Amino acid sequence: MPASASSMNARLPRLAALCLAAVFVVAARAPDLPELIAEYEDFAAEYPMEAGRSDPTSSREGWPAESPKDMAWRRAELERLADALDRLPDRSLEQEDRINRDHLRALIGWRIEGIDFDERRFAFVAHEGFYNTPYSVARRIDLQNEDQARAWLARMRGIPAYFAQQRANLERGVATGWTHPELVADVAVAVLRKQIARAPEQDPMVEALAAFPAVAAQARGLIANEIRPAQRAMLSYIDGPYREAARQELGIAAVPNGRAYYDFLLRYYTTTDLSAEDIHALGLSEVRRIRAEMDAVIASTGFEGDFAEWLHFLRTDPQFYATSREELIEKYAAAAKRIDGVLPRYFSHLPRQPFTIVPVPRELEEGYTTARGGGGGDMEKGFAGTFVVNTSHLDQRPLYEVPALSLHEAAPGHHTHGALNRENRNLPGFRRARDLLAFREGWALYAERLGHEMGVYRNAYEKFGSLSTEMWRACRMVVDTGIHVMGWDYARARKCFEDNTALADVNIDTELARYIGAPAGAVAYKVGELKIVALRQRAEEALGDRFDIRAFHDLVLAQGQLPMTLLETQVDAWIEANRE
Incomplete structure (x- = not known):
């Protein structure tokens, strides 16, 4: 029997309330992972310069807003995203989704911690x-x-x-x-x-x-x-x-809450829970290992003299130094092309984007690091990648380090990694950015080590140059933790480099200023490299004849960037998939 008009009218408020409730239920639906990633990407777009996506021709972008008020707003947005990620049901996520969620959650957590320390x-x-x-x-x-x-x-x-x-x-x-x-x-x-x-x-x-x-x-x-x-x-x-x-004091531990800040920086830069004491001990172990390899290379040359005399020979003999800025750039260009010739034997996927080699601008070269690569490229806008070389103080830029630095800064190091990231549209933007130092610099240092297999180092001097740059990174682990936690003074920190590397005086002083001004970042290189080396060894042992060096390298570079624990998860999954 049809309802009367009066009874229908009585139900209308209830129906309206139910409909409104349904609307609110839909509106309150928790966002899924793709939506949260998109929200984070929108958030990152507010700070395009930090995300490496700046358009210099845009008047809208302005310059980074970093006042306490701006940072408080960022923190609130990051906290909201972190809470939403924490509420995602794990069972609804596939392997790659879990990797994205865990990476993004870690990244957001580190950024919140940095804001809480007021590091600006x-x-x-x-x-x-x-x-x-x-x-x-x-x-x-x-x-x-x-x-x-x-x-x-x-x-x-x-x-x-x-x-x-x-x-x-x-x-x-x-x-x-x-x-x-x-x-x-x-x-x-x-x-x-x-x-x-x-x-x-x-x-x-x-x-x-x-x-x-x-x-x-x-x-x-x-x-x-x-x-x-x-x-x-x-x-x-x-x-x-x-x-x-x-x-x-030189060390960051001297500022209020400085040790806690240094511990946070170690977690962020290494993406591990290694303590300063752990890293210091690991660095000392690496110094001993590399020194033994150095001694073997020196012996192979027939050089008569002790280690200090060998270093003096390398630092003072004119044969090891360019006589003009242009010659130094040419030496880097020649090394880069020599490396190009063997890359396909070790990588199936190489980037389309080339790179150019340019000097560090004159106003920046004093106090600037020896070389830097991997930045500034944009194929869509017609920009090659850039590999910048410090051409000042030519008598302190040894040519025997050119191959190792080329591998690290250009190909297959920073340029290759960065260009492949820009071309890899299968990854969300935050995995193609340049946030994680342990992955980025760990890969570049691994590229230096790979140069031995690739035959890039042509003589004992270039091999020693490679070991010297590796020792440089091992000493960083010792010196950075020594300065910031163990109270080392400048002379003691400097002595670690003088006694163990062929670095010239100007390079040592430049590096020490960097470690003192930017705590913890320098230790990430070795931590990341050692993890990649260990994962490769694990894969070789597990797969035997099935191990494919090109496939392994492609796998690592296809990740964009990841915390070391998540890279380990991906490599383990790849090993299992290739056992049979």
């Missing part, structure tokens, strides 16, 4: 810092039209405010006892002085506008009237009040 109080790290950010962006610009040129000019107008924000962060560090030692401030001062000394028309920010004279004229005026005053004010602050407040 350290606004610069020796030669790296906010003062270089505009120049790093400017050197990647390829402006196609006047609209893009004006967008770049608009970004330049934001530089003084960006500097002011970074000064506030530094002042907060001074007020709370979070400052660098003087020697780290000295490097920042040297970089700023060189930037300020350049005429506006020769500034890279203006040089990018060469095809647009009217806009370039405005940029020159902007630099002279607004940007240079901001740089001078920053120079005066770092060289004055900041230097006066610099901490006396």
Whole structure:
């Protein structure tokens, strides 16, 4: 029997309530993993420069927002994403989904910890810092039209405010006892002085506008009237009040809560739970192993003399050094092409993107590391990858280290890894970024070791050069932990390198400034490399004749980047899949 109008009217509020409840149930549905990954990618897009995705021609991007208020907002967003990831039911996830979830959850957790330590109080790290950010962006610009040129000019107008924000962060560090030692401030001062000394028309920010004279004229005026005053004010602050407040101790453990911060940095950079004491002991063990291999190489040359005399020979004999900046670049280019010829025997998948070899800009070379590769490439926009070489102090840039550094920084190291990441659209963006130092640098150091199998090292000197660069990374484990936890002074840290490596004096001092200014990062190289070596050995033992070196390398590089524990999970799964 049909319901009466009055009874139907009585039910309408209940029906409406039920419908509304259903709407809320749908609206409250927990997001799945792809949605959470997309949310994180949207979050990362708010900070494109940090994610390596900046468009220099976009006026919308501005410069990194890193005030306490901005960081609090980031933390809240990260915490929300972390909670949502924690609520995902494990049984609903396939192997690759679990890898993505666990990686993203770890990454978010580390970022939250970094914010909680208010680490933006350290606004610069020796030669790296906010003062270089505009120049790093400017050197990647390829402006196609006047609209893009004006967008770049608009970004330049934001530089003084960006500097002011970074000064506030530094002042907060001074007020709370979070400052660098003087020697780290000295490097920042040297970089700023060189930037300020350049005429506006020769500034890279203006040089990018060469095809647009009217806009370039405005940029020159902007630099002279607004940007240079901001740089001078920053120079005066770092060289004055900041230097006066610099901490006396070299180690980060001396700042309030410094040991806890160092322990966090070790977890983040190595992606392991190894303690400072564990890493120190592992480093000493590696130093002993590598030293024995060095002694064997020296013996093979027939050299008569002790280790110190051998190092003196390498550091002073002219045959081991280029006589011009151009010659040094040519030596790197020749080594890179020699390596290219054997790569297909060890890799099935190589990137489409080439790389170019360029000198470190003159204003940065003092205090800059020996070489650096893997950055700045974008095939879609017509940019090759870049392998930058420090061509200053030629008498301290030994040629016997060129092959090892080429393997590490270019192919099959950083460039190969980075270019394959950019081309691998099967991975979410966060796995193609450059966040995880242990994976990225561990792979590059493994590439140096692979050079022995590949036949890249042609003589005893180049083999020793490879061992010297490996010893350099082993000494990092000892020295970094020694400085920041065990109270080592500068002389003791320096002696570790003097006694065990062929590094020239300028390189040792540059490296020590880096370790002091950027705690814990330097130890990740060896930790990551040793893990990759151990996983390869595990696969070789398990698979025997079935082991395929090219397939193993392709597997590792196909991961983009992962914490070491998750890389182990992937390799173990690959071993099981290839047993039969």
